[in-house]
Amino acid sequence: MKKIVRILGLLLFAIFIFVIIKTITNKPSMNKQEVNLLALPEKAIDHMSAAIQLRTETPNDDYQFDTATFMRYRTFLETTYPLIHKNLPRTIVDSFNYIYEWKGTDTSILPMVLMAHYDVVPVEASAIKLWHAKPYGGEIKENYIWGRGVLDDKSSMISILEAAESQLAKGFQPKQTILLCFGADEESSGKGATAVVKYFKSKNKRFDLVVDEGGEISTEDNKSIKAPIASIGVGEKGYVTLVLTAQKAGGHSSIPASHTAIDMLSNAISKVSANPMPAKLTPPIEAYLNSISAYNDNFFQKMGLSNLWLFKSVVMNSMAENPNTNALIRTTLVPTVFNSGVRDNVIPTFATAYINSRILPGQSSKDVFDYVQRTINDTSIKITYYKNYMTEPSPTTDVNSKNYKRVEKVVRSIVKDVVVAPMLMVGATDSRNYREISDGVVNFSPLTDAKGYHGIDERMLISDFQKCFNFYTLLIKGE
């Protein structure tokens, strides 16, 4: 017996030593050298300002589509970027989606795609008074460029165009063919990107690296990490909404039955809320934890992150406590609509609720449906899919692939002391469609201070514009 205790003690001690060694040898690989950024081209800021002044709003329905403004935007592109329009053949897909092809010297390499969209969400009329600049003025003040769409996503589009135009001016020709793809309806239907990908598929095209908007650089994610974190999106969660309906004969509220349709549905919703889907560590999030582990200032957090083989459940429990990190390890379920009743003295016959779910890679809308059905376990509640919008989780880009490593290297060469980590995107972007024809889709642009997405005071730091310009320039140059 004593011997067993002694062996167990020795084993525990060995594990303890192993954990400590793994923690203290997990050192950050910081890029200490100074970064030398190229200056923005002379007219780049004026071009960005002009792009914002063209109000390329995405409408809710096709009938309100402002063709004249989208035509003006096309003319703006043609006159502002003459070398691109002279040297890179343009294909127009579905009226306003553009593909520019920059032939490389080595056509045996699969092409790279740099993509962005130039439609913007409308500005709420009631919120205009809250803005500190004209939403479509393209004003430049306090080191920012202001206006709807400057971040989402004209920051990427204009930076890509400035980078390509200035390389063309130097007579540069890339080794790898580069396609510049710009969409006109990402904020509404996203049909343009679907049509573009269909066009590529009809030509049997496949791509190497595809870079789209999505991930950014943040210093606020984790208080224990003092360095900026560049999050490179490597996959997108899926999206499904379930409609729950309870039906029971209603009637006069003066003689109520014991259990109404509202009671039945509330009961079902409470069961779903009380039983979240189990947490799961997917490969991109495990890679994210590994990437940030070395930079954590808090010894105990660092120990947990450096030894996931032992502390996985502790780390996941702590992630589950914060809604932002919880969404990374779980297919989420949340009631978003609850409808029932018409008058205060009538017991309603129907009650309907929507449950919105964002699905982790590796699970499906069918898994969500089955889970909700099992959890409610009540055949009187009818469950159906909400058909308007639904998408399965995307495949994910391997963080050990050359494409991911290439973007990581470029980010490190434009931002000093940055932590680069993969991330799962919770919203859908145009690049989702490209995952069918590329294993190297990533979502990233080097914005460090992105404020006002879809809201008031959308603005971009001029220094972020410079970072974006440098980011795309390095990618174009094949770094």
Ligand SMILES: [Zn+2]
């Ligand atoms: Zn966008």
